[in-house]
Amino acid sequence: MRKRIIAIFVVMMLLGCLPACGRGEHEDNESNSITMYLWDFSMTKELTPWLEEKFPDINFEFVVGYNTMDFYSYLEERGELPDILTCRRFSLNDAAGLKERLMDLSGTELVGTFYTSYIENNRDTDNAIKWLPMCAELDGIIANQDVFDAYNVPIPTNYREFADACRIFEENGIGGFYNDYAEDYSCLEAMQGCAIPELMSLEGTSWRMQYESETVDGTTALDEQVWPVVFDKFEQFLKDTYVMPEDINRSFHDSKALFIDNRLAMFRGTVSDCAVLRMENGKNTVILPYFGETEDDNWLLTYPIFQVAVNSAVEQDDGKKKNIMRVLEAMFSEEGQRRAASGNFVLTYNKTVEIELEENLTFAEPCLEQNHMYQRLASTEFFAISRNVVQNMINGVYDADGAYQDFNRQLTTPKEVHAEESAYHIETGYAYTFTEHGSQAVSVVANTLRKQTGADVLIGYSSIITSSIYAGEYTEQQMNWLMNNRAALRQADMTGAQIKQVMDWLVNVKENGANPICHLNQIPVTSGMEYSMKDNGDGSYTLEEVTIDGNAIDENAVYRVNLLGNDNAIDPELFRGCPMPQEIREILEDTEGRAIDRFKAVLSEGGQPEAPTEYVTIR
């Protein structure tokens, strides 16, 4: 009897311990899991694979999101603010709405590693520091030295020489200087870039401090002394660079293609762009500054390549907070910053990092030595208004004075704060969370798109969406944020063998060691077919089976296939270095409209997204 009582007691104790064990494991997993949103897929080039390698004890979920504070505000509303946030477009005004949900990093050892004069730019009015700037990107004019040599034009050292060079090239049928005026940031940078001495004058900097400390609904007008000169100079710049109305549609890739073809001498770009042109295209490129009247008035335009913040919710979990601080310290180390900038950085905000100048910065060196580095004014409204006003100037809608008046009007018009109208409704929510059978939310989008296009099979290169699918109402903008904006939708008729070739391209490690899968949550998504792959345990995978309805795919049958993804994230040597098989590239056709528009079309017509399927099995 006594033995029986003891046995029952022991069993009860063990049963009592089980939930506690489970909870401990769960808490450990939670502390070791970090969700990090990326402002752009370029962060997956070197930084995110390096972090995974450096912290094997941490389960990272890297999600390519959107480069705007509004996107994070939306995630916060849905209760899915990630642990680590990154954003390139930043101003304290824009970030004000999120500050209550972000961790104050001001008292950390990490903040102490920043140069005081730089980190103070990010200090809130309540003394907190929520965002940390990663190393700086430098923006200027990329020049093709070979073209200058071919036409015997000296590399300009001031604005007059720059204008003369543009004239000579234009007279010889070569583009002098192009800018991608289709983009808001290019309009903003060109406009500010051509009048930096004015913007950095006492009046200019005083006005800027006043503007940047205003509230979200502030109506600080442009300074009457500084800004008319900025527009006058920009008007002259447009004339001197022979800008025509059709240039408002010019993209960066248009300019780059002409530049590579030696039909353009200069275009606006960054030090990173300059390095890529050197390394990938073999061009003899150098970075030139934004020119002023004399060499002493030349300036480079800079901005942090991105800013980093931490969700304040992590403070409730000591283990997680420690892990996040470890990750942040690694990111802001010298190695981390080199990875973040893919080796092309010239200015750091940290005392702990030392830099050596690169060859292509020879002509920008005087600016660096003189500390002539202008940090762009980059509030959301400045981006939007700059594009509108600059394009109107190019279209001849108004002159410099008209541009100043219109910019001022748009800037000072009180922002109407009203809830955007709901445009879509989704009845069932699906989690983004990745399991051994893929992500439900990703599968829902893939299945819905395939049904909409009528294709037999859809293959997405990686996680093509940015968040969970939430049950409820969506505005137009919120629905646009659901999908990765760089994912292009294309189509082709492919045999089963070709489909297997595509899957081989997207999963298997190449002969030269290139691995197309950078993170587990970014493995391919499929609809209309399933696949299985083996986890090799070293971050690589091996494709095993490709099936349709459980049967091996018929290699000879022909299927209508949609391909959805961003080639630039996988093809180039600087990223995964896994170029698409030529045979597949040749048969692909573009489809009409963006993928998200097709998804929205289903909802507009009263439909609902398709149910998810288990599209992958990882062994």
Add this chain to the structure above:
Amino acid sequence: MRKRLFHMILVVCVLAAVLGTGISYYRFVSKAIYEESTSHLLEIYSQANRSLHNMVERNWKNMEECIPYLRDIEDEAAIESYIREVQEKEGFTEFYFISQDGTYLTLTGEKGYLDMKKQLAKLVVERKPIVVNAVLFQSPELIVFAVPAEPGSYRDFPYEAIAISFDSRNLMSTLEISAFNGSSRSYIAYGDGRVFADNAQDRENSIYNFIAILESKSDMSDEKVDKIRQDFQNGVIGAASFRTEKDEYYLIYEPVEFEDWMVLGLVPTRVVNASMNRLQTVTLIMVACIAVIFGTALMAIVIGKNRRSLEKRIQKFCIGKNCSACCPTMWMIFF
């Protein structure tokens, strides 16, 4: 049996008394050493702090004196020679003429931009002296002291203010602590704990926020760290000791009475207490010896007294009896 118990209790009591006295003495001496050491350190760092404060005051004065000189002397070579002389004496890194928009010109004709942010307006519009941290390309972080000057021109460069800069190493030279054979480390920090100057030779072990380090790497309780944080913010003088994985340290902090700067000193306790620890150990051994001798003597007296009393009782007991056989047995009962 009762006697044996009594003697055992006696032995335990004596040992406990010796131990208790030892511990109390150790605590008393440790506290005295801590107080003595920190007071000694505070004295040393107060002196260093005064040097820093005087250096700051002297440099303000030097710049003020420089202004009429710049106004009256037109010969640029003479100006340069005068400033070089002051630089030689004070050890600042560079002298600048500052224009209205924050552009600087050095004595050697190098131009550049000094990003002073809102302090620029304070300097050139409000005409007030300022101190700012600044960064120039590929140079250590600078601490710039600037004063407004009468508008003038140097090498055709129009200026409205003049400034001098120090890099952290120059600034720390004023805090040179000669004691402790270089084992001490000195820092200048802001009120929030961020360190902006130190005398560390190895950058790898640099500290960037003292309070964050106390929180994460020391055995200090949260309450103690909070107290230090408050002291920093309120500019209060103080001392503390803490242990890290590597060593145990004394921390001394003192406001500079300039901006919200604090001077900090960090010295391993073993270095500060080296001689006092020896004294403490010798004293402890001596006290222990005295206690043991005293205890033994006390026990001997008690035992002797008991023995005599027992002998008397045995003698009483043996009167009229043949005790030759029983007496040894009786003695054996006692021992």
